[in-house]
Amino acid sequence: MRVAIGICYDGANFEGWQSQLSGNTVQDRLEHALQCISGTPVRVIGAGRTDSGVHALAQVAHFDCDVERPDSAWVRGTNAQLPPQIAVQWARRTSPEFHARFSATSRSYHYLLYSHAVRPALLAGKVGWFHRPLDLGRMREAAGMMLGEHDFSSFRSSQCQSRSPVRRLTEARVDSRGAYFVFRFSANAFLHHMVRNLVGCLVHVGKGAAPPCWVNDVLAARDRKMAAPTFSADGLYLTEVRYANRWQLPSSTDVMPPGIDV
Numbered sequence: 001m002r003v004a005i006g007i008c009y010d011g012a013n014f015e016g017w018q019s020q021l022s023g024n025t026v027q028d029r030l031e032h033a034l035q036c037i038s039g040t041p042v043r044v045i046g047a048g049r050t051d052s053g054v055h056a057l058a059q060v061a062h063f064d065c066d067v068e069r070p071d072s073a074w075v076r077g078t079n080a081q082l083p084p085q086i087a088v089q090w091a092r093r094t095s096p097e098f099h100a101r102f103s104a105t106s107r108s109y110h111y112l113l114y115s116h117a118v119r120p121a122l123l124a125g126k127v128g129w130f131h132r133p134l135d136l137g138r139m140r141e142a143a144g145m146m147l148g149e150h151d152f153s154s155f156r157s158s159q160c161q162s163r164s165p166v167r168r169l170t171e172a173r174v175d176s177r178g179a180y181f182v183f184r185f186s187a188n189a190f191l192h193h194m195v196r197n198l199v200g201c202l203v204h205v206g207k208g209a210a211p212p213c214w215v216n217d218v219l220a221a222r223d224r225k226m227a228a229p230t231f232s233a234d235g236l237y238l239t240e241v242r243y244a245n246r247w248q249l250p251s252s253t254d255v256m257p258p259g260i261d262v
Contacts, residue, residue: 001066003074004094004249007046007059010085011233012125016052017059026050026086030061033081037074038067047100047241048107051193053125053233057262058089058252060241062100090250098247106170108240109195110262111183111231113203127180128199128235134206136176142205142212143172143183146198146219152191153222155201157230160192165222167191174202182262186240196231197224204228237262 009026011017019027027044034042046061069077074091082088097103113128114120120127146169153165171186183199205212209228218227239262240252 001068002062002064002094002096002098003091004060004062004098004100004247005074005078005091006089006250006252007056007061008087008089009056009059010126011050011052011054011056013085014052016054017046017048017050017056026056026059029082029086030078030088031063033078034063034065034074036081037069037077038065040065040067045100047104048190048238050236050238051196051233054236054238055126056238058240059238060100060104060243060249062094062098064096092249094247094249100241103243103247104189104241105244106186106188106240106242107190107238108171108184108186108242109190110185110237110239111195111199112235112237112262113181113183113199114179114235115181116179125234128232130203130207132207134181134203135208136174136181136206138208138212139174139181139202139206142202142215143174145212145215146172150219151222152194152219154218154224154227155194155197156191156224157193157197158224162189162191165191167194172198193230195236196233197227199236200228200231203231 015025017026031044042063044061044063071091075088078088115130115134119129149168151165152167167187169187173184175182
């Protein structure tokens with residue numbers, strides 16, 4: 001039996017999604033909790049391998065299990081075994097053909113940035129921070145140049161294990177509200193550190209260090225050394241993983257309080 005689940009987590013205190021020897025990852029904690037419900041070892045496969053400190057509003061994963069349990073047990077029972085920073089939002093029995101990673105048609109990430117002379121306190125770890133004013137118009141113009149299918153070698157980590165650097169970016173948008181900027185990205189898939197490197201380049205343009213057209217030069221160079229430094233993980237959220245209707249998975253759960261637009 002294959003079960004798909006949706007997960008929300010605060011990644012600040014975990015070493016990313018993917019299992020590590022330390023056992024302090026979201027995958028490790030989730031597998032331990034599921035094993036408590038199933039009574040047998042469970043291996044979980046996620047749609048995206050978020051880095052240390054990255055959060056998720058709508059991670060999707062699947063696991064195989066020979067033990068029958070109602071969907072409610074996979075949600076409430078598992079959550080009773082998880083730390084407060086991780087919560088299963090839904091569970092659905094699905095086809096053995098479904099794969100959380102390979103069946104996904106797109107992923108979306110949002111980056112929440114606080115632009116202020118003084119660093120955040122109450123939202124420390126939940127938002128990125130930049131201490132100088134940023135020009136929204138310049139960042140929007142630069143973001144538009146990132147759209148489409150490109151070789152994103154200039155925006156990938158040196159540790160990236162993807163076979164191809166080519167990705168199709170279908171959304172690259174920047175909005176603002178008061179001292180906060182929200183960067184929104186959607187693509188068929190993302191490279192390691194790609195979103196944080198995109199944000200780093202947009203902030204570089206927004207602070208006036210380069211013109212918006214500089215982004216085209218960075219893309220064309222296909223060289224990580226040509227781009228701006230990788231931005232912090234603090235304000236990065238996996239907000240949606242999309243699948244074909246044939247899988248009949250629930251839509252993303254609205255887990256944020258009213259008025260907070262991540």
